[in-house]
Amino acid sequence: xxxxxxxxxxxxxxxxxxxxxxxxxxxxxxxxxxxxxxxxxxxxxxxxxxxxxxxxxxxxxxxxxxxxxxxxxxxxxxxxxxxxxxxxxxxxxxxxxxxxxxxxxxxxxxxxxxxxxxxxxxxxxxxxxxxxxxxxxxxxxxxxxxxxxxxxxxxxxxxxxxxxxxxxxxxxxxxxxxxxxxxxxxxxxxxxxxxxxxxxxxxxxxxxxxxxxxxxxxxxxxxxxxxxxxxxxxxxxxxxxxxxxxxxxxxxxxxxxxxxxxxxxxxxxxxxxxxxxxxxxxxxxxxxxxxxxxxxxxxxxxxxxxxxxxxxxxxxxxxxxxxxxxxxxxxxxxxxxxxxxxxxxxxxxxxxxxxxxxxxxxxxxxxxxxxxxxxxxxxxxxxxxxxxxxxxxxxxxxxxxxxxxxxxxxxxxxxxxxxxxxxxxxxxxxxxxxxxxxxxxxxxxxxxxxxxxxxxxxxxxxxxxxxxxxxxxxx
Amino acid sequence: xxxxxxxxxxxxxxxxxxxxxxxxxxxxxxxxxxxxxxxxxxxxxxxxxxxxxxxxxxxxxxxxxxxxxxxxxxxxxxxxxxxxxxxxxxxxxxxxxxxxxxxxxxxxxxxxxxxxxx
Numbered sequence: 001x002x003x004x005x006x007x008x009x010x011x012x013x014x015x016x017x018x019x020x021x022x023x024x025x026x027x028x029x030x031x032x033x034x035x036x037x038x039x040x041x042x043x044x045x046x047x048x049x050x051x052x053x054x055x056x057x058x059x060x061x062x063x064x065x066x067x068x069x070x071x072x073x074x075x076x077x078x079x080x081x082x083x084x085x086x087x088x089x090x091x092x093x094x095x096x097x098x099x100x101x102x103x104x105x106x107x108x109x110x111x112x113x114x115x116x117x118x119x120x121x122x123x124x125x126x127x128x129x130x131x132x133x134x135x136x137x138x139x140x141x142x143x144x145x146x147x148x149x150x151x152x153x154x155x156x157x158x159x160x161x162x163x164x165x166x167x168x169x170x171x172x173x174x175x176x177x178x179x180x181x182x183x184x185x186x187x188x189x190x191x192x193x194x195x196x197x198x199x200x201x202x203x204x205x206x207x208x209x210x211x212x213x214x215x216x217x218x219x220x221x222x223x224x225x226x227x228x229x230x231x232x233x234x235x236x237x238x239x240x241x242x243x244x245x246x247x248x249x250x251x252x253x254x255x256x257x258x259x260x261x262x263x264x265x266x267x268x269x270x271x272x273x274x275x276x277x278x279x280x281x282x283x284x285x286x287x288x289x290x291x292x293x294x295x296x297x298x299x300x301x302x303x304x305x306x307x308x309x310x311x312x313x314x315x316x317x318x319x320x321x322x323x324x325x326x327x328x329x330x331x332x333x334x335x336x337x338x339x340x341x342x343x344x345x346x347x348x349x350x351x352x353x354x355x356x357x358x359x360x361x362x363x364x365x366x367x368x369x370x371x372x373x374x375x376x377x378x379x380x381x382x383x384x385x386x387x388x389x390x391x392x393x394x395x396x397x398x399x400x401x402x403x404x405x406x407x408x409x410x411x412x413x414x415x416x417x418x419x420x421x422x423x424x425x426x427x428x429x430x431x432x433x434x435x436x437x438x439x440x441x442x443x444x445x446x447x448x449x450x451x452x453x454x455x456x457x458x459x460x461x462x463x464x465x466x467x468x469x470x471x472x473x474x475x
Numbered sequence: 476x477x478x479x480x481x482x483x484x485x486x487x488x489x490x491x492x493x494x495x496x497x498x499x500x501x502x503x504x505x506x507x508x509x510x511x512x513x514x515x516x517x518x519x520x521x522x523x524x525x526x527x528x529x530x531x532x533x534x535x536x537x538x539x540x541x542x543x544x545x546x547x548x549x550x551x552x553x554x555x556x557x558x559x560x561x562x563x564x565x566x567x568x569x570x571x572x573x574x575x576x577x578x579x580x581x582x583x584x585x586x587x588x589x590x591x592x593x
Contacts, residue, residue, distance in 0.1 A: 024517055025494055031510050032501040034566040041513055041559050048520065048552060055523045058531045064541070068530040071542040072522070075549020083557035088565075091558065095512050098554040102518050105548035109524045112536045112544070116528075126476040227515055234518040235491075239484055241524050247484060248491045249520040255495030256514050260507065354504060361507030368565040374505050 009057060016054035017245035023047025024249050028256070034374055051245055088369045089326045092359040093154035096223055099230050100147025106233035107140030107200065113240050114186075114196060127187050132239035134186040134196055138179050138203040140233040145207030147226050150219065153211070154358055160216035169277065172209055178202035210276065216323065217400055219358040221264045221275045228257025260360055267354035267380075269416040299435070302453035304462070307429050308469035311337075314391035316347045318383065320420055321363045322356050324397015324433065328459035331370035334396060337463050338372070340470045350376055351383040351393075351420050353401040384421045393425035395446075397432070397459045403444045428452040431462050509562040516555025522548035 024047050030040030059065045079098070086094050114133035117125045125133075152158045182199025186192050214222050235250025237243075265272045311317055319338065325331060338348040350372065356363045364377055378386075387393060395402055398420075405412040406419045422428050428451055435447075435456075446452055455462055502510050525548040529541035536544060 020520075021491075024520075025498065028495075028498045028510075028513070028517075031506060031513060032498070032503070034503075034506060037506055037509060037566060038560075038563045041509075041556065041563055044513060044517060045556050048516070048556070051520060051523050052526075055526050059526060062531045064530045064538070067538055067541045068526045068545055071529065071545025072526070072549045074542075075546040075551075076553040078546075079550040079552070079554030080557050083554040083561065086558075088561075091508065091512070091562065094554070094558055095515050098519075098551050098558070099515050101547040101554075102515070102521055102551035105525050105544050105551065106521045108536065108540065108544040108547070109521060109528045112528045112540075113524075113532070116532055128476050128481050224511055227511055227518075230521075231514065231518045234521040234524075235488060237521055237524045239481075239488075241527060242480070242484070243524060243527070244484070244487055246520055246524055247488050249517050251488045251491030252495040252498070253514040253518040255492040256499035256510070259496055259499050260511060352504070359508055360511055361504055361509075364505045365508045365562050365565065368505075368562075371565075374566065377505060379504055 013054045013057060014244070016050050017243070020047040020051040020054075020245050021248040023050065024252055028252065087329070088366060089329050090155070091365060092219065092223060092357070092362060093151045095359065096147045096150040096154060096226065099223075099227050100144045100151065103140040103143025103147060103226070103230040103233055105140075106230065106237050107137045107144060109237050110134070110136035110140065110233075110240050111196070111200065115193075118192060123189065123192070125189070125192070129240055130189070130192070131183070131187045132236050134183050134199060136233050136236040136240055137196065137200045138183065139229050139236065141200050141203040142207035142210070143226050143229040143233060145204045146211045146222075146229075147207075149208050149211040150214075150222055150226065153214075153216065154219065162215040163212040168209070168213060172206060175202045175206040175209065179206065214275070216358065217355065218268075218275050220355050220360045220362070221261055221268070221272060223359045224257050224260040224264060225272065228254050228261060231255075231257050264355055264360055267418065269418060299447055300453045302429065302455050304455070304465045304469050307453070307455055308466055308473060310392055310427060310429065311341055311346065311394070311466070312344050312470050312473045314341075314346050316349070316386075316390050317341055317392045317394060318349050318351050318386065318390045318422075318425065320351045320353075320393060320395045320398050320402060320422055321367065322353075322396065322398025322401060323358060323362075324399075324431070324459050326357055326362065326366055326397070328397065328461075330396060330460035330463050331366045331372075333460050333463035333467060335367070335370040335372050337467050337470065340467055344470070344473075348376070349378055349383065349386070351380070351422075352377050353380050353398070353420050356398055356401050380418060380420060387421045387424035390425040391427060393422040393428045395422055395428065395430045396463070399432075399444055402430075402446055404446055405444070422446065423449055423451070426451065429455055431455045431457070431459050433458060506566070509559055509566070512555060512559040512562055516552060516559055519548060519552030519555050522552050524548075
C-alpha cells in the first residue's frame with residue numbers, strides 16, 4: 001500500500017496493528033469462560049481502539065479527514081444508540097444487521113480500491129490484488145443483502161417461513177455463474193470494470209435469494225454463516241489493501257464463524273449445504289388455518305390450576321424454553337416461576353437445545369438476562385438422561401426441538417435431528433399460543449401423547465398466571 | 476504481483492485461521508451468542524480499511540459513498556461491541572447466596588451487581 005507517509009510513522013502504525021491482532025486473539029481466548037468473557041471483550045475493544053488511533057495518524061495527513069470523522073461519528077452514534085435501546089429478545093436481528101453493515105463496508109472498500117488500482121496501474125492490476133478485490137466485493141455483497149433479509153425475517157417485517165418458488169435453484173445457479181464469470185474476467189483483466197460490477201450485483205441478488213428460503217429455526221446456522229462471510233470479506237480486504245491487521249482479524253472471525261456454523265449444523269444432524277439448499281424447500285409451504293395434528297389425535301387441554309398443582313407437587317421440573325419464550329419475552333416470568341417452585345422444594349432445571357431460538361446460544365442469553373444462574377442451564381446431551389426421572393417437563397414455546405418424529409418417523413423433514421426427549425418425562429406440559437405447527441410446518445406427535453397436556457395462550461401471560469397460582473398453593 | 480509479499484500474507488492468514496479454530500472450539504455453548512457478537516464486532520476492523528480508502532488513499536468513491544462506507548463499518552464496530560458488552564453483563568457470576576453475603580459488607584458492590592443484572 002503506497003501511503004503518503006513512510007518511515008518511522010509507518011513502522012509505528014504497523015506495530016500498532018500487530019498489537020491489535022494480539023488483543024483480538026487474547027480477547028477471544030478469554031471468551032471461553034463466563035468468568036473472564038467480559039475482560040475478553042474489553043481487551044478486544046482495546047485492540048480496536050489501538051487500530052483506530054493508528055489509522056487516525058494516517059488520516060491526519062489527508063485532506064479528506066472530515067469524511068472519516070463524519071462517517072465514524074455517525075456510525076458510532078447510531079450503532080451505540082440501537083445497541084443500547086434494543087431489547088434482549090431482539091439480539092439476533094441486531095447481530096445480523098451489524099454483520100451486514102460490515103459486509104457492505106467491505107464490498108465498498110474493495111470496489112473503491114480496485115478502481116484506484118486500475119487507474120494507478122493503467123489497467124494492469126496485479127492478479128492477486130484483482131482477485132482479492134473482486135472476491136471481497138462478492139462475499140461482502142452476499143453478506144450485506146443476506147443479512148438484511150435475515151434481519152427482516154427476524155424482526156418479522158417479512159414472513160419467517162421459508163419462501164420457495166419454482167426454479168429457485170436454477171436462478172441461484174445462474175447468479176452464482178455470473179459472479180464466478182465476473183471474478184474470472186476481472187482476474188485476467190478482460191473488461192474489468194463491467195465484469196467487477198456484474199459480479200457485485202449478481203452476488204447482491206444471490207444474497208437475497210439464498211436467505212429467502214431459510215426458515216426461522218435454521219437462522220442460527222445462517223446468522224453464523226453470514227458472520228463468517230463478513231470475516232472472510234474483511235480478511236480479503238486485508239489482501240487487497242496489504243493490511244495485516246485486516247487479514248488477522250478477518251481470518252479469526254471467518255474461522256470461528258465457520259466452526260460455529262458447522263457445530264450448529266451438527267446439532268441439527270444436517271449438513272450446512274442441506275440447510276442452505278434445502279430439505280425444507282420440498283416441505284409443504286402452506287400451513288394456513290386448521291389444526292396441524294391429524295383429526296383422530298386427542299389433545300388434552302389443561303388449566304392453570306391443574307398445571308400449578310402438577311408443578312408444585314413435583315420433585316423435579318425441567319423447563320424447555322424455545323423461540324416462543326423469546327417472542328413472548330417470558331424469560332423473567334419463567335425465572336419467577338422457577339423461584340416459586342424452588343421455594344416449595346422442587347428441583348428446577350433448564351434444558352437447552354443447541355439450536356433453540358434464532359442464534360447460537362440464544363436461550364442462554366435470554367435466561368441469563370432473567371438472572372438464571374448459568375449452571376442451571378443444561379445442554380441436550382446432559383439433560384436427556386434426566387427426563388425419565390423428571391416429573392414434569394414444561395415446554396415453553398419450543399416445538400421442533402421436542403418433536404419425537406425426529407427419532408422415529410423417517411419421512412419427517414426433521415428426521416435424524418437430535419431432540420430433547422421430553423416425552424420420557426412422567427408428565428409433559430406444552431405451553432403454546434395455538435396449535436400452529438413450528439417453522440417446518442410439520443405436526444408434533446408429542447402433543448397427542450397420553451402424558452402431554454397443552455396450555456394455550458401467550459407464554460408470558462400463562463407463566464404469570466402460573467406464578468400466582470403456585471404462590472397460592474399452601475403446603 | 477509480488478509473490479514473496481503474497482506468500483507472507485497467506486502465512487499470516489492461514490496461521491490466524493488455525494488460531495481462530497483453536498480458540499473457538501474451547502468456548503462453551505453458553506457463550507456462543509456473545510462469542511458470535513464479539514467476533515461480529517471484530518470484523519468491524521474493516522473500518523480501518525474504509526477509513527484508508529475513503530480518506531487517505533486518493534478517494535474514489537466521492538464524499539457521499541465514502542461517508543456511507545465508513546458509516547457502515549463504524550456501525551459494525553460500535554454497535555457490535557456495545558451489544559456484546561450488554562450480553563456479557565448478564566453473565567456476571569452472581570450466585571444468590573454470595574450476593575446476600577456481599578450486601579452486608581459492601582453496599583457498593585451490590586449496586587454494581589444489580590446493574591449488571593439489568
